Amino acid sequence: MNKQYDVVILGAGVTGLTLAHKLNKKGINFCVLDKQMQAGGVINTQSENGFVFESGPNSGIVSHPEVVALFDELGDAIKVEKGNDLVKIRYVLKNGEWHALPHSPISAVSTPLFTLKDKFRILGEPFRAKGTNPDETLAELVKRRMGNSFLDYAIDPFILGIYAGDPAQLVTRYAMPKLYNLEQTYGSFIGGARKKAREPKTELEKRTDRAVFSIEGGLSGLTNALLRSAGESNFCFGASDVVVKPNNGIYQVSYAVDGTSHQIQANKVITTFGSVGLEEALPFVEPQQMQHLTNLKYARVVEVSLGFDNWDGRPLDGFGGLIPHKEQRNLLGVLFMSSLFKGRAPEGGALVTIFMGGVRNEGLCDLNDDELLQVLEDEFVDLMKVTTFNPSLVKIKRYSHAIPQYGISSGERFQAIEGVQQQYPGLIIAGNLRDGIGMADRIKQATLIAKELGA
Secondary structure (H helix, E strand, O other): OOEEEEEEEEOOOHHHHHHHHHHHHOOOOEEEEEOOOOOOOOOOEEEEOOEEEEOOOOOEEOOOHHHHHHHHHHHHHOOEEEOOHHHHOEEEEEOOEEEEOOOOHHHHHHOOOOOHHHHHHHHOHHHOOOOOOOOOEHHHHHHHHOOHHHHHHHHHHHHHHHOOOOOOOOEHHHHOHHHHHHHHHHOOHHHHHHHHHOOOOOHHHHOOOOOEEEEOOOOHHHHHHHHHHHOHHHEEEOOEEEEEEEEOOEEEEEEEEOOEEEEEEEEEEEEOOOOOOHHHHOOOOOHHHHHHHHOOOEEEEEEEEEEEOOOOOOOOOOOEEEOOHHHOOOOOEEEOHHHHOOOOOOOOOEEEEEEEEOOOOHHHHHOOHHHHHHHHHHHHHHHHOOOOOOOOEEEEEEEEEEEEOOOOOHHHHHHHHHHHHHHOOOEEEOOOOOOOOOHHHHHHHHHHHHHHOOO
16 A cells, blocks of 8 residues: 655755754654755755855745744754854955955945945935836846946945846846835835835844854754654655656656655655656656756856865954956955854865856866866965865855756746646645745745645
8 A cells, every 4th residue: 555644855955954943843744855865955954074064055044934933943953053243244355356345335335345436326226116017037136226336336245145047048037026015115226225124023033133044063963853843754765756746636647766665645746856857757747848948047056165274364353355357367255264153174274165166157067177176276376365175175065956046937937837736736746946046035934835745
């Protein structure tokens, strides 16, 4: 007989783990299938030679109340570590020099990052008319409200840091919905932010401070705690060739482990792994609908962790540095990990994380390790002012589907998701193809789905 579950979750990343944690708390019968041999998806903390580094996301942001609530639920199972005061200092490269990114209208007036003309535009931003094009790109919106230099040296590096993307290809209402809603609701970014800050808030909202966070010992501490809370016996790792088929109001889910075929049944199925692999897992979805679901570009990214036993470069006195596309460099940015969180490098040493590639420089992802390190060394020595490039730790990780790009096709994708879910009750298509790309977005999405399922 096929084993029967109330819910089958496909994918054991942050979305699947958070959902499983919620379901287990309510005693709902579920199973999680994942092709990898461990939980966490792309999150994977590693330790070597006194360095603690991440393979995947390096930190999260407490940007939704659901994140605060999850931390409360996990309690002593995790020790949340928030970035120190250096988090507030974020550098942007201009003409080969690092400048702190302004964090207020006053600092925006004094910074060398923006032209004098655009500084006046920033001061006049609260009085500018709101946009009327719902499909306006982020680049179009920012140029209209703030000017070209603000786009080049504030928004472009910011988007490189989040999406590894191109503001001219990202549609604001999909990629940055909070920014879009500020203008549409309040008529202004600056004025809207001030008005929104004065609105009444729940206790959880008051604690949603947008702080940068990790977990003591690394982000795997969070995914491991979620795995334990969800019950490891409810997970099946190494599950390949997963195929879902609707059958008389229930779903047949087949998969293989170590070459042996298995089949289970579920009243509900939730996919959490994004658009890649959906076509194979859901073969019953009509081809045109599936095309809308999978018509999603992902940025290709290379992540390099560098550990130095003795740091002799420029002071690591901030969150890190972002490099605008206009600077025509081969790095997207550098994170100063050992300055933000404790225990990431030996005393006197440093751990930095470098990102390369992205949608406008994907060719770097095709270089072999030696070629990549040569490109990186030339840039790193110049930008970080190290005397010699002699890291004692070098870890390179390539991601062919790193970050989804919420462009003009997003509306069709969201409509297709709704259509498929209505056509097949009990099927929920989740993951980073909708509802945002960050860790906090995944936690929020899973929490809302859990409520929908009665957890």
